[in-house]
Amino acid sequence: MRRIGGLGGKRVKLAETVTFGGSGLDRAAAQRGEVDALLRAVTSRTIVLWRGKPLVLDPDGDAQVLRLPLDHPALHMAEEAPIFLGIEEGGAAIFAQDISSWHPIGAEDAAIDAFADRSRQQHPELPDALFVELRMVMSALSSRDAELVATALALFNWHRSHGFCARCGAPSHVVQAGWQRNCDSCGAYHFPRTDPVVIMLITRGNQVLMGRSPGWPEGMYSLLAGFVEPGETIEAAVRREVWEEAAVKVGVVQYVASQPWAFPNSLMMGCAGEALSEEITIDPNEIEDACWFSREEIMQAFAGRHPHLKPAREGAIAHFMLRNWLADRMD
Known part of the structure; x- marks a missing residue:
């Protein structure tokens, strides 16, 4: 079998272990039209979001998304009805509610709107939990908690727009x-x-193509990515996006894994591709920089020892694909 930059043309093992996917949640679509009984059930629970942040117990340790009874006093700030997410093991219904109308004392918009929001908010009715930016805890959450939050965040984003x-x-x-x-x-x-997006691990020999967008933190690079256009296949989108952003031609393209990405409403479709050319000419309207990094450099970055390259964000599909490329983990 022809190899693609170390991926061997095979699917990566455990593809559904990528963050936000694979928890096996029963979404119980047939019950969405008649949820009144579930809303009244004492076993029903809800997760809570504030300005896109989930309510989390122990965010610096064994992070867990808190589930509240639907009559909890903190939920009086919710302006919309709960969104039904599905049925968990044991038969309990799980909902999501947004209390963004709550205004915590001392909250700063500049911190909340930053690229990496490290601020945390504590509701007076919920002294044991914190509202935390999802990107800060996504790799620590269980697959079920991650899927619930990603689903709720995507739905709330859609309703707002x-x-x-x-x-x-x-x-x-x-x-x-x-x-x-x-x-x-x-x-x-x-x-x-849900907007389809391709994100691609493009390799040439021992190198992988990576780029960065304007405004990203210093040293942050990631795999190239872009939206799939109407009438376009996934493979064609990979080749077009890489050509538009870096003027690199791509040959063989194969699917690797997918990831729901609720920032705001995308489905990331990870692909591996083989570059047919090496010279890079960036489009400054698309990206700020693009370059080839060797396998050894990516290993250094993951270990925190590269002089200027930061590792891909843990929990993102770019991190997932790069780590599997380094480890050559295949079926």
Whole structure:
């Protein structure tokens, strides 16, 4: 079998262990239209978000997303009905609620809106838990907690940006326990949007192609990525994006793994590709820089010993693919 830059053309082992995927949550779609009984059940629980941050116990240790009863006093700040996420083991329904209307004392927008938000907020009704930026804890969460938060965050993001009908412009309203919006004016139905994105590990011999966007922290590089366009295959999107961003031609492309990425509403489709050319010419409108890094340099970065390259963010699919490329883990 022809090898692709150390991936061997085979699927990486444990592809569904990538963060935010593979927990086996029963989404119970058939019950979305009739959730009143679940909302009244004493066993039902909800996770809570504030400005996109999940409520987490022990974020610096064994991080766990806190589940609250639906009548908890902190939830009086929720302005919308709970979103039904599914049924957990044991039959308990799990929901999500957003209390972004709460205004914690001392919260600074500059910190919350930063690329890496390390600020934390504590609700007075919840002294044992903290609202923490998801990127800061995503690699520490269980697969179930990660999937629940990613699903809730993506749905809340969609509702915030789709309050009006895309067909006629009239206000739409939420139905199906948060999984649909209907327009009474023209009768249109709208469903949560997920944008397909390709992210690609492009190799040439012992090297991997990486780039950085303007505004990223110093030393941060990642695999090239871009949106799939209408009428385009995944493989074609990989080749087009790499050519547009770095002017590198790509030959064989193979799928590796996928990751729901709720920042804000994407499905990252990880691919491995073989570069047919090496010279790089970046498009400054697309990226700030791109360059080839050797396997040894990536190993140094992962170990924290590279002089200027930082490791890919743990929990992101770029980190997942790079680590598997280094380890040559295949089926």
